[in-house]
Amino acid sequence: MSKNGLYERIYSVICSVPVGYVTTYGDVARQVGTTARVVGFALAALPNGHKVPWQRVINSMGKVSPRGDGDSSDIQRILLESEGVRFDQQQRVNLNEQRWKFGVLKQRL
DNA sequence: TTGTTGACTCTGA
DNA sequence: CTCAGAGCCAACA
Numbered sequence: 001m002s003k004n005g006l007y008e009r010i011y012s013v014i015c016s017v018p019v020g021y022v023t024t025y026g027d028v029a030r031q032v033g034t035t036a037r038v039v040g041f042a043l044a045a046l047p048n049g050h051k052v053p054w055q056r057v058i059n060s061m062g063k064v065s066p067r068g069d070g071d072s073s074d075i076q077r078i079l080l081e082s083e084g085v086r087f088d089q090q091q092r093v094n095l096n097e098q099r100w101k102f103g104v105l106k107q108r109l
Numbered sequence: 110t111t112g113t114t115g116a117c118t119c120t121g122a
Numbered sequence: 123c124t125c126a127g128a129g130c131c132a133a134c135a
Contacts, residue, residue, distance in 0.1 A: 035131045036117035065116040
């Protein structure tokens with residue numbers, strides 16, 4: 001095995017998340033066999049005009065990650081709300097309910 | 110090659 | 123959950 005198409009796998013996993021659900025960097029990382037940092041880096045390297053629902057990827061705390069551009073984080077929240085994701089007063093998503101489960105049998109045994 | 114940086118997560122208190 | 127620190131992998135200079 002090699003690192004061929006590492007980003008492709010990351011994007012593929014993210015694309016597998018249905019509308020109305022969200023996932024975390026750590027979950028995607030485990031699915032592709034890498035770390036959360038790399039997942040974030042892959043999204044940061046995402047070109048304009050992609051069809052990857054990057055907005056459905058949030059951090060383990062259930063909140064959008066504050067990146068340098070500030071605006072993008074706000075846009076992410078708007079997009080998620082547009083998809084039916086509900087936020088609380090702390091701008092946090094209920095991961096216990098809206099977190100998409102990839103391989104239920106594969107999650108931390 | 111080493112060193113720095115980044116859309117993070119985990120562990121311990 | 124919050125706060126602080128360490129670990130982690132990949133890309134770039």
